[in-house]
Amino acid sequence: MNTNNHYPQDESFRASLNTRYRTANIWQAIFMSALLVALISLMALIYTVIDGAFGYVAFEYKKDPATFTSTPLEKLSKEELLTILKSKLSSGAYKKLDGEQPMQARSQADLYSLFLERLVQLDTKQIWSMTDSILHGAEIKAETAKKYPKAKVEFRSWVSPQFLSSPMSSKAEFAGVRTAILGSLWLVGIALLFALPIGTGAAVYLQEYAPKNWFTNIIQMNINNLAGVPSIVYGMLGLAIFVRVLEPLTSGSIFGVTDSNGRTVFSAGLTMGVLVLPLIIINAQEAIKAVPDSLRQAAYGVGATKWQTVWYHVLPNSIAGILTGSILALSRALGETAPLIIVGASTFISVDPSGPFSKFTALPIQIYQWTTRAQPEFHAIAAGAILILMVLLLTLNATAILLRNRFQRKY
Amino acid sequence: MQNNQTPEYAIETKDLSIHYGSFVAVSNVNIKVERLKITAIIGPSGCGKSTLLRAFNRMNDFVPSSHVTGEILLHGQNLYGKNVDPVQVRRKIGMVFQKPNPFPKSIYENISWGAKINGFKGNMDDLVEQSLRSAALWDEVKDKLKKSAYELSGGQQQRLCIARTIAIQPDIILMDEPASALDPISTLRIEELMQELKKNYTIIIVTHNMQQAARVSDYTAMMMIDDKRSGGVIEFDDTKKIFTRPKDKRTEDYVTGRFG
Ligand SMILES: Nc1ncnc2c1ncn2[C@@H]1O[C@H](COP(=O)(O)OP(=O)(O)O)[C@@H](O)[C@H]1O
Ligand SMILES: [Mg+2]
Numbered sequence: 001m002n003t004n005n006h007y008p009q010d011e012s013f014r015a016s017l018n019t020r021y022r023t024a025n026i027w028q029a030i031f032m033s034a035l036l037v038a039l040i041s042l043m044a045l046i047y048t049v050i051d052g053a054f055g056y057v058a059f060e061y062k063k064d065p066a067t068f069t070s071t072p073l074e075k076l077s078k079e080e081l082l083t084i085l086k087s088k089l090s091s092g093a094y095k096k097l098d099g100e101q102p103m104q105a106r107s108q109a110d111l112y113s114l115f116l117e118r119l120v121q122l123d124t125k126q127i128w129s130m131t132d133s134i135l136h137g138a139e140i141k142a143e144t145a146k147k148y149p150k151a152k153v154e155f156r157s158w159v160s161p162q163f164l165s166s167p168m169s170s171k172a173e174f175a176g177v178r179t180a181i182l183g184s185l186w187l188v189g190i191a192l193l194f195a196l197p198i199g200t201g202a203a204v205y206l207q208e209y210a211p212k213n214w215f216t217n218i219i220q221m222n223i224n225n226l227a228g229v230p231s232i233v234y235g236m237l238g239l240a241i242f243v244r245v246l247e248p249l250t251s252g253s254i255f256g257v258t259d260s261n262g263r264t265v266f267s268a269g270l271t272m273g274v275l276v277l278p279l280i281i282i283n284a285q286e287a288i289k290a291v292p293d294s295l296r297q298a299a300y301g302v303g304a305t306k307w308q309t310v311w312y313h314v315l316p317n318s319i320a321g322i323l324t325g326s327i328l329a330l331s332r333a334l335g336e337t338a339p340l341i342i343v344g345a346s347t348f349i350s351v352d353p354s355g356p357f358s359k360f361t362a363l364p365i366q367i368y369q370w371t372t373r374a375q376p377e378f379h380a381i382a383a384g385a386i387l388i389l390m391v392l393l394l395t396l397n398a399t400a401i402l403l404r405n406r407f408q409r410k411y
Numbered sequence: 412m413q414n415n416q417t418p419e420y421a422i423e424t425k426d427l428s429i430h431y432g433s434f435v436a437v438s439n440v441n442i443k444v445e446r447l448k449i450t451a452i453i454g455p456s457g458c459g460k461s462t463l464l465r466a467f468n469r470m471n472d473f474v475p476s477s478h479v480t481g482e483i484l485l486h487g488q489n490l491y492g493k494n495v496d497p498v499q500v501r502r503k504i505g506m507v508f509q510k511p512n513p514f515p516k517s518i519y520e521n522i523s524w525g526a527k528i529n530g531f532k533g534n535m536d537d538l539v540e541q542s543l544r545s546a547a548l549w550d551e552v553k554d555k556l557k558k559s560a561y562e563l564s565g566g567q568q569q570r571l572c573i574a575r576t577i578a579i580q581p582d583i584i585l586m587d588e589p590a591s592a593l594d595p596i597s598t599l600r601i602e603e604l605m606q607e608l609k610k611n612y613t614i615i616i617v618t619h620n621m622q623q624a625a626r627v628s629d630y631t632a633m634m635m636i637d638d639k640r641s642g643g644v645i646e647f648d649d650t651k652k653i654f655t656r657p658k659d660k661r662t663e664d665y666v667t668g669r670f671g
Contacts, residue, residue: 294508294510294512295512295514295515297470297473297506297508297512298512298513298514299514300470300501301468301470301501301505301506301507301508302501302502302576303498303499303501303502303529303579304528305498308528313514
């Protein structure tokens with residue numbers, strides 16, 4: 001045997017190999033448990049939300065529906081409901097409702113809600129979580145019969161078409177997220193209109209034009225850091241700049257809008273735009289970097305100018321990546337709450353935003369609001385609103401992934 | 412860049428040195444490239460062949476640290492002169508790269524794009540056909556002009572890149588190891604094509620393949636690095652002479668395969 005061989009042989013090699021495998025196995029187990037913990041947390045999150053959004057409710061009618069109509073409740077037509085509401089509501093209340101949205105134009109479901117809310121006066125006595133409802137259904141019914149002899153028990157999904165299409169209401173049973181969804185969409189739309197062109201332009205300049213020197217390095221570093229600045233700071237900025245300094249613009253007063261201050265969906269949208277701007281710039285830079293240099297050289301090689309190279313080759317080949325990145329950035333904006341509170345989202349508003357200079361609320365604000373209420377019904381609709389927010393986020397992310405796969409190029 | 416005299420040489424360098432920052436990658440090159448001939452640049456890796464070639468159409472401008480001293484004369488005018496626009500230079504001196512790099516567009520658009528951005532006013536279909544014919548590619552692609560250029564084989568893509576260059580009607584075509592990524596048959600086709608193109612274009616080709624240089628070129632520039640790692644042209648002559656009776660011992664060692 002070679003006397004210079006310092007490696008373990010045969011038996012001792014096998015022993016050392018076993019030790020190595022043991023270490024490997026331990027580490028594999030550690031990594032797997034990390035994944036498990038992550039999965040469990042995620043599932044716990046989803047479970048909590050779903051658990052709150054469905055379940056039994058016990059409710060009473062303060063006034064017997066039979067005093068208003070002889071038709072069974074589930075058979076009430078729109079016309080019948082209109083007649084009942086018109087005759088039984090005070091004329092002042094009817095006029096007010098008609099002013100918010102013409103009664104004739106409302107849907108049957110909408111009118112039915114009004115009927116329950118204003119006339120029959122539905123009164124929720126108690127609600128239960130989904131798990132309780134499934135596991136202890138019989139006990140719940142027995143208990144209700146004892147505690148509230150007049151009450152009915154029904155399994156209710158707090159997320160419903162009704163919930164999606166109703167505006168805010170002071171009674172959880174009739175409240176919906178329409179105003180908040182529209183507010184969120186306005187926000188995201190304004191943020192995108194503001195941040196996408198500016199972000200893309202900045203990224204193109206940084207990648208294709210700017211010289212690489214200490215100055216551009218500092219700018220790049222700042223952009224990277226800005227992406228990590230807490231969102232509340234952007235809220236302060238939005239309040240100072242968009243709400244206060246630029247009030248004539250953001251309130252719309254220079255366009256002749258007189259009934260608003262700077263706390264408009266426009267201000268908030270711009271704030272969100274600034275918030276996602278660094279993310280959009282960074283993502284766009286990555287997308288532009290992914291365009292291979294050989295393509296630029298090909299363009300220059302046939303006598304293209306820099307602008308022609310960027311416009312006809314770099315941008316078309318990175319636009320999918322830029323959009324994907326922007327959509328992902330926007331999904332951050334969709335979930336942000338703190339900056340909206342600071343720039344003054346309304347906490348109770350039942351009028352849909354009708355333009356950039358409207359007052360507004362947004363889904364996260366609405367959720368936050370509802371979770372702070374004492375009545376458990378509000379927690380249930382908060383859970384419902386969270387589900388809707390999550391579906392919106394998932395839709396955005398799925399769109400981003402589809403875009404990426406659809407336009408992925410091989411060079 | 413007016414064309415009022417018919418110069419003997421397509422391109423001429425005078426004390427040309429190319430720097431990357433403080434590093435002199437290519438130093439003191441004085442060569443005269445003859446019109447309508449194929450000139451090969453050979454030499455070991457890293458001796459500055461690509462750097463020199465890219466200087467001829469100012470592609471090195473894109474390396475921020477690079478700068479050039481000395482002169483490259485085209486029709487008696489310095490390409491690096493004050494009033495010379497690099498875009499105009501590249502319009503007159505086309506380039507084919509080492510790795511085929513067609514645009515991720517259709518075959519047709521690969522040819523037409525360069526023409527379009529340079530303000531071509533003639534019949535585009537004719538130009539596309541003529542360019543593809545000149546690049547010996549027409550018969551293979553005439554039925555799929557609207558298909559993506561990426562559906563072509565590597566060799567076809569490289570000939571498409573040549574066609575794309577021909578389409579802008581340059582005076583000179585630069586080729587940087589155009590066949591190094593291709594199989595032997597595709598390589599042969601490119602070499603045959605070069606013999607065709609020589610009738611109308613001056614070609615400068617970088618190659619690390621001795622046989623290829625010997626087969627295709629009329630003149631050969633032999634490059635080598637000196638003790639400061641700067642590349643230089645150590646011998647420039649008829650290809651026949653370079654391969655049979657080189658004056659420099661290093662050239663002889665290199666072309667006979669006794670080098671590195
Ligand atoms: N973009 C660049 N920046 C800095 N140095 C470079 C660059 N390109 C090439 N070089 C250097 O210049 C020398 C010549 O390179 P190159 O022209 O690519 O040689 P060849 O094509 O003969 O292999 C090498 O030392 C290389 O490291
Ligand atoms: Mg090279």
